Amino acid sequence: MQTCYSGTAVRAAERTLLDAGQGEALMRRAAWGLATVVLRELRARGPVSGTTVAALVGTGNNGGDALWALAFLRRRGVDAVAVPSGERMHQAGLAALLKAGGRVAHAVPDSAVLLIDGVLGTGARGGWEPPRVPEGAAVVVACDLPSGVDADTGHVAGGVIPADVTVTFGALKTGLVVGAGAHAAGRVEVVDIGLGPHLGAPDVSSVECEDALAVFGPPAWDDHKYSRGVLGVCAGSDHYPGAAVLVCSSALATGLGMVQYAGPERAADLVLAAHPEVVAGPGTEGKAQAWVVGPGLGSDKDALSRLNEVVAACVDAGLPLVLDASALALVELEDLARLRSAGCDVALTPHQGELLKLVDRLAPEIADGFADLAKADPVAAARRTAETLGAAVLLKGSTTVCAAPDGQTFVQNEGGAELATAGTGDCLAGLVGSALARTSGDGQRSTVEKAAAAAWLHGTAGKRAAEGGPFGSSRMPVAVQTVLAER
Ligand SMILES: NC(=O)C1=CN([C@@H]2O[C@H](COP(=O)(O)OP(=O)(O)OC[C@H]3O[C@@H](n4cnc5c(N)ncnc54)[C@H](OP(=O)(O)O)[C@@H]3O)[C@@H](O)[C@H]2O)[C@@H](O)CC1
Numbered sequence: 373m374q375t376c377y378s379g380t381a382v383r384a385a386e387r388t389l390l391d392a393g394q395g396e397a398l399m400r401r402a403a404w405g406l407a408t409v410v411l412r413e414l415r416a417r418g419p420v421s422g423t424t425v426a427a428l429v430g431t432g433n434n435g436g437d438a439l440w441a442l443a444f445l446r447r448r449g450v451d452a453v454a455v456p457s458g459e460r461m462h463q464a465g466l467a468a469l470l471k472a473g474g475r476v477a478h479a480v481p482d483s484a485v486l487l488i489d490g491v492l493g494t495g496a497r498g499g500w501e502p503p504r505v506p507e508g509a510a511v512v513v514a515c516d517l518p519s520g521v522d523a524d525t526g527h528v529a530g531g532v533i534p535a536d537v538t539v540t541f542g543a544l545k546t547g548l549v550v551g552a553g554a555h556a557a558g559r560v561e562v563v564d565i566g567l568g569p570h571l572g573a574p575d576v577s578s579v580e581c582e583d584a585l586a587v588f589g590p591p592a593w594d595d596h597k598y599s600r601g602v603l604g605v606c607a608g609s610d611h612y613p614g615a616a617v618l619v620c621s622s623a624l625a626t627g628l629g630m631v632q633y634a635g636p637e638r639a640a641d642l643v644l645a646a647h648p649e650v651v652a653g654p655g656t657e658g659k660a661q662a663w664v665v666g667p668g669l670g671s672d673k674d675a676l677s678r679l680n681e682v683v684a685a686c687v688d689a690g691l692p693l694v695l696d697a698s699a700l701a702l703v704e705l706e707d708l709a710r711l712r713s714a715g716c717d718v719a720l721t722p723h724q725g726e727l728l729k730l731v732d733r734l735a736p737e738i739a740d741g742f743a744d745l746a747k748a749d750p751v752a753a754a755r756r757t758a759e760t761l762g763a764a765v766l767l768k769g770s771t772t773v774c775a776a777p778d779g780q781t782f783v784q785n786e787g788g789a790e791l792a793t794a795g796t797g798d799c800l801a802g803l804v805g806s807a808l809a810r811t812s813g814d815g816q817r818s819t820v821e822k823a824a825a826a827a828w829l830h831g832t833a834g835k836r837a838a839e840g841g842p843f844g845s846s847r848m849p850v851a852v853q854t855v856l857a858e859r
């Protein structure tokens with residue numbers, strides 16, 4: 373499990389050490405870590421001595437880190453060039469650079485093979501417009517975070533110089549794992565500067581391979597089909613029959629004990645043609661241990677009555693429930709309240725558009741300014757919705773955010789934009805359903821953690837599928853099987 377801290381929390385942890393007079397030591401530790409990564413990048417490309425490394429240097433301590441790093445690099449024979457972005461530079465850092473034989477220039481030299489972005493770190497406020505830098509040739513290494521990325525949220529209000537590598541200090545920051553911030557950061561390396569004991573509880577976590585496999589592991593030797601998880605799927609309609617197939621196929625690809633399908637004849641026939649092992653019928657009777665409802669259901673009376681039947685089945689038996697797609701537009705507060713009272717784990721899986729509609733309809737008390745919040749701070753938006761509706765929220769997008777009503781939050785970035793194709797959300801619903809069905813008795817992991825495990829598998833499978841060229845969502849189940857087979 374990877375853990376992240378908000379930029380604000382990292383600053384607070386630093387403050388304790390700054391107050392104890394350790395500011396300079398911290399900065400030199402950070403700068404040494406940055407210089408070490410830069411040297412590694414240079415060595416991977418050829419000789420180090422004589423190559424030009426430039427740093428865009430801001431007015432604050434982020435610039436100070438960059439100046440000290442340049443000073444260390446100069447001692448390795450690098451032509452170290454500081455390019456100030458403002459009127460002033462960190463004094464001790466500048467003195468160290470000049471003493472080591474580095475120089476100051478007013479533009480990034482064309483000869484620079486590597487550019488350090490040391491303009492803004494955790495002290496940035498609002499947006500920033502980067503200066504023109506020579507295009508293409510230089511590797512970009514961001515100091516602490518790419519300038520212009522909000523360290524708490526990942527929001528980029530102005531411009532940003534996308535980094536190949538970000539060397540971040542003290543702890544992985546939330547802004548480096550969410551949305552535009554995650555995209556701009558490139559590969560992230562964390563340099564320990566001794567903040568550990570002062571950091572407190574993490575802000576968000578990310579499920580990694582091992583955590584996901586603990587949910588989607590192989591069967592135990594004595595498992596039988598009813599102990600490996602039985603998932604009920606209420607998806608698809610005469611109008612959208614394919615959704616039923618995608619949900620069932622993805623769930624089956626994880627190796628469940630059984631998938632039970634509830635839906636109309638046309639969709640059921642397609643499901644059975646693809647997977648004769650599915651037990652299909654019009655209603656919810658059966659042995660399901662969790663349900664997925666919503667993909668391709670539509671919005672008519674029939675869709676509503678099918679949703680109601682599934683909610684009733686879950687309430688009766690205390691089963692976990694995934695509400696996706698059409699179900700998000702049909703579910704009512706009373707349904708959520710009944711599910712909560714019955715002790716059912718509930719996961720709502722909207723994309724951003726569905727989230728806004730859901731909040732408008734069911735949580736008007738938080739709707740004011742919510743669209744802006746969802747854009748700038750998806751973690752806060754998912755958390756607020758989860759808390760208000762009393763259910764786990766899996767918010768889909770370039771970063772998938774899984775938030776629990778108590779604030780526990782996971783962010784997952786395994787997938788890429790190849791997943792932006794119709795039906796991949798249906799596949800994800802099948803995976804979340806499988807995660808809940810197969811762990812319905814284990815009580816060890818929270819619903820959001822299980823949802824995050826499904827998001828890990830979905831994103832990783834998306835990447836795997838993309839290796840074979842452009843793809844549609846029907847390729848996802850095979851990719852899921854491949855990912856699980858390879859681990
Ligand atoms: N604390 C420590 O001991 C350690 C800290 N460390 C490092 O310090 C970094 C934090 O340093 P920081 O607090 O000086 O803030 P920083 O990110 O350099 O930016 C502030 C400067 O930028 C300016 N500015 C702000 N917004 C702007 C904008 N939109 N557009 C343009 N300018 C803008 C603002 O100028 P002002 O407007 O106030 O005149 C101010 O001068 C942290 O990320 C890490 O790298 C490490 O060395 C470990 C030890």
Ligand SMILES: Nc1ncnc2c1ncn2[C@@H]1O[C@H](COP(=O)(O)OP(=O)(O)O)[C@@H](O)[C@H]1O
Binds near residue numbers: 792796
């Ligand atoms: N740019 C992107 N980068 C990574 N993942 C993405 C991107 N765009 C969409 N996705 C993922 O693709 C899936 C799309 O789901 P959804 O919008 O519900 O599609 P559908 O309703 O067509 O099935 C989600 O899991 C989402 O996180």
